[in-house]
Amino acid sequence: MKKILIVEDDEVVRRNLKELLEESGYEALVLDDFKNALEIILEKNADLILLDINIPYINGEVLVKEIRKESDVPIIMVTSRDSETDEALSISFGADDYITKPYNPNILLLRIGAVLKRSENTSPLLSYKDLKINMQKGTIKKGDLEIILTKNEMIIFNYLLNHQNKIVTRDELMTDLWNNNEYINDNALTVNVSRLRSKLKEVGYENIIETRKKIGYILS
Numbered sequence: 001m002k003k004i005l006i007v008e009d010d011e012v013v014r015r016n017l018k019e020l021l022e023e024s025g026y027e028a029l030v031l032d033d034f035k036n037a038l039e040i041i042l043e044k045n046a047d048l049i050l051l052d053i054n055i056p057y058i059n060g061e062v063l064v065k066e067i068r069k070e071s072d073v074p075i076i077m078v079t080s081r082d083s084e085t086d087e088a089l090s091i092s093f094g095a096d097d098y099i100t101k102p103y104n105p106n107i108l109l110l111r112i113g114a115v116l117k118r119s120e121n122t123s124p125l126l127s128y129k130d131l132k133i134n135m136q137k138g139t140i141k142k143g144d145l146e147i148i149l150t151k152n153e154m155i156i157f158n159y160l161l162n163h164q165n166k167i168v169t170r171d172e173l174m175t176d177l178w179n180n181n182e183y184i185n186d187n188a189l190t191v192n193v194s195r196l197r198s199k200l201k202e203v204g205y206e207n208i209i210e211t212r213k214k215i216g217y218i219l220s
Contacts, residue, residue: 002116005029005046007037007063008078009055013101017050020105026112034058038066046073048116051095053079061095068094072136074119076111078103094137097151110181118180128161131203142203153196155180156189160209160219169216193217 004026008014014030021028029044031037034056041049041063049067053060064075076097096115099108118135126133132141138154140147149157159176160168170189177184184192197209210218 001025001027002047003027003029003044004112005031005041005044005049007031007041007049007051007055007060009034009052013052020109024109037063038070041067042070048074048076048112048119050076050078050112053077064094068136074115074136076115096136107181114180126158126161128164129205131205133157133161140199140203145203147199147202149196149199150192151180152177152182152184152188152192153199155182156192157196160217164219167212167216167218172216 004021006014006017006021006028008017018028018030029046031040031044033040037055037058051060051064055063058066060077060079064077067073067075075095076099077095078099078101080101096118097111099111126135128140130142133139134141135154135158138149138151140149140157155177156173159173170186174184174186174189177189193209197206200206200208208220210220212218
């Protein structure tokens with residue numbers, strides 16, 4: 001049984017989360033000593049952490065950064081704030097996913113399942129040429145230059161990397177995004193690929209994602 005640690009200071013939300021997780025077959029642990037949050041989190045040795053950004057004594061995003069110095073445990077940030085800046089910061093500090101309140105319980109469970117599956121089947125550190133790719137942080141790094149990718153950009157890049165030198169259809173990419181609970185349309189896929197190309201250009205790799213007209217893409 002997978003252990004999930006809830007780091008949430010609102011007692012009602014905490015209780016509801018615990019009930020939801022236990023009814024869904026997980027062992028739900030609760031952190032209630034926020035003064036010693038980091039120490040207790042590491043002691044619990046959970047399989048996944050649900051971490052609210054706004055907790056007493058220490059900002060949740062800072063806590064993620066501290067956890068990442070000691071552990072690769074999957075982390076999903078839970079917050080009432082909804083902005084691309086918050087998402088980018090959370091992912092750059094080391095969170096694996098990000099969900100805003102009020103959330104649909106079924107969507108939360110799907111995200112938990114997807115993050116747990118990814119943590120079991122993928123290495124957090126990958127490489128491409130001289131780039132270092134950190135799946136958990138959502139970053140690509142070349143020397144001292146580190147670029148942050150959005151969740152969608154990372155999913156796309158990871159899929160292309162796993163099928164390097166092979167044509168990947170647009171339908172395959174959108175299916176992979178859907179499997180990771182990211183629901184985008186054809187136009188949004190084009191935008192995400194364009195942004196990914198721009199970020200790869202920043203680290204010295206231009207035109208490595210080739211468009212195959214009416215088919216898809218290929219990473220050389």
